[in-house]
Amino acid sequence: MDSLLPFTVTFRMPVAEEKDEEEEEEKEKEEERKGSFLEKIEGEDGLRTQSGIDVKAEGREEEDKEEEEEEEEEEEEQEEEEEEEEEEEEEEEKEEEEEEEEEEEEEEEEEEEEEKEEEKEEEEEEEEGEKEEEEEEEEEEEEKED
Numbered sequence: 001m002d003s004l005l006p007f008t009v010t011f012r013m014p015v016a017e018e019k020d021e022e023e024e025e026e027k028e029k030e031e032e033r034k035g036s037f038l039e040k041i042e043g044e045d046g047l048r049t050q051s052g053i054d055v056k057a058e059g060r061e062e063e064d065k066e067e068e069e070e071e072e073e074e075e076e077e078q079e080e081e082e083e084e085e086e087e088e089e090e091e092e093e094k095e096e097e098e099e100e101e102e103e104e105e106e107e108e109e110e111e112e113e114e115e116k117e118e119e120k121e122e123e124e125e126e127e128e129g130e131k132e133e134e135e136e137e138e139e140e141e142e143e144k145e146d
Helices: 002-007 015-037 060-145
Strands: none
Touching: none
16 A cells, blocks of 8 residues: 555646636525525415515416416306306296286186176077067967967
8 A cells, every 4th residue: 555655646626617616605605695684484475584575486476377367267157157047037037927927818818708608698598588578478469369
């Protein structure tokens, strides 16, 4: 092992890479400082920072838009359903009114028919009464002749 010591090779990074690494380390340190100042606390609509500024979470805006669109669609569907129900109710009311009118017409027709029948019966009775009177008169005439 002692024989290998004089031949050790040291590796050294090029100067440009060292500068890049130093810059990256500085950026990371700055981000850490900012992160501690703007510590994010999860809230209802997004993230709230210690400074009191509301920061929307990434992707949350898209979700909110989608939710709003879905709610709007649901509201439109509900409105359409309500309109359809109202139309159906109106149609049912019209049908009921028509049925009532038809029933009234039928009742009126039945009453008219009954009145006609009664008139016929009265006429028949009158005719019978007239016939009986004529017969009685004839009988009386026959009796007088006898």
